[in-house]
Amino acid sequence: MPCTRAALIVNTGSRTGAQAFARAEQRLTALGVPLVDTFGLRDAARLPETVEAVLADGCDLVVLGGGDGTVSAVVDQLVGERAVLGVLPLGTANDFARTMGIPADVDAACEVLRSGKVVDVDLGVADGNYFVNVASLGLSVAVSRALSHDLKRRLGAAAYPIATLKAYRGYAPFRARLEFPRGDHAAIDIAEAMQVAIGNGRYYGGGNVMSPDAGIDDQSLDVYAIARGRFRDHLAIVSAFRSGRFVEHELVTHVATREVVVRTDPPRHINIDGEVVTATPEVFRVVHNGLHVAVPQASTAARLETELP
Numbered sequence: 001m002p003c004t005r006a007a008l009i010v011n012t013g014s015r016t017g018a019q020a021f022a023r024a025e026q027r028l029t030a031l032g033v034p035l036v037d038t039f040g041l042r043d044a045a046r047l048p049e050t051v052e053a054v055l056a057d058g059c060d061l062v063v064l065g066g067g068d069g070t071v072s073a074v075v076d077q078l079v080g081e082r083a084v085l086g087v088l089p090l091g092t093a094n095d096f097a098r099t100m101g102i103p104a105d106v107d108a109a110c111e112v113l114r115s116g117k118v119v120d121v122d123l124g125v126a127d128g129n130y131f132v133n134v135a136s137l138g139l140s141v142a143v144s145r146a147l148s149h150d151l152k153r154r155l156g157a158a159a160y161p162i163a164t165l166k167a168y169r170g171y172a173p174f175r176a177r178l179e180f181p182r183g184d185h186a187a188i189d190i191a192e193a194m195q196v197a198i199g200n201g202r203y204y205g206g207g208n209v210m211s212p213d214a215g216i217d218d219q220s221l222d223v224y225a226i227a228r229g230r231f232r233d234h235l236a237i238v239s240a241f242r243s244g245r246f247v248e249h250e251l252v253t254h255v256a257t258r259e260v261v262v263r264t265d266p267p268r269h270i271n272i273d274g275e276v277v278t279a280t281p282e283v284f285r286v287v288h289n290g291l292h293v294a295v296p297q298a299s300t301a302a303r304l305e306t307e308l309p
Helices: 017-030 044-056 068-078 095-100 106-115 139-146 149-168 231-239
Strands: 006-011 035-041 061-066 084-089 117-126 129-131 134-138 174-179 188-199 221-227 252-257 259-265 269-272 275-279 282-295
Touching: 006 017, 006 044, 017 035, 017 061, 017 106, 035 044, 044 061, 044 068, 061 068, 068 084, 068 095, 068 129, 084 095, 084 106, 106 282, 117 134, 117 188, 134 139, 139 149, 139 188, 139 269, 174 221, 188 252, 188 259, 221 259, 221 282, 252 259
Parallel strands: 006 035, 006 061, 061 084, 084 282
Antiparallel strands: 117 129, 117 282, 134 188, 134 269, 174 188, 174 259, 188 221, 221 252, 259 282, 269 275
């Protein structure tokens, strides 16, 4: 994969970041990837400024080592740039890497940066905040608050169902309204919603599938709302998360759209790729071909539609 200047930025505070940093630097150098800058950051708050610095330094390949939160933290800096994003999946869920077909093994992910290809992917955006995976409100926000860093570090992917059960107990539903400014759907009202999610990619929440047909280059967002129901109904929905067929359940409303306005009563906080950054009412829209990403040659997640430098 052609590049002239590459930077390696690893979130060493991620689940396996500290151990993988030295290995990734060694492997990329051995593969002939032209590394000019390397950064091991324990403070994730420094990720955006570090990416801005390497872009200003002329890097045309930015290799990020970390989880979905690491990728999400720098999307705002990379959107619309000519630089290509490379991903070393070192987090708990690694849903973006899973969507793109990037292998979890560090050596194999490094090999992608030598022999892979570049594709364009869509992004979601809300209130100026870009996201690669999903934005959600309702129960998922309560889950994210129950999902402590320590819990993820100790239990890995098993932390998600534990946090979900903890948040589910006593959760109060809310009124939700979905409006579609482009006129592709009539407005939808959910009297007692438990959760509303707006997905850009295929995977979220540690391997759950947004819908059977969800993709990251389909120029649309998958929107679903889960209504209040019996516990056994919600268990049935959860059991179908991995296939995406939960959208067929009678308590689930699902549409695909390029733009949606979500209103709730009372107002609800919105979690965007793992961070609570805004609240309802909010407008969500898709940004087509917002990001260049390095993927394996065999990946079918997306294709290159814009010109590289």
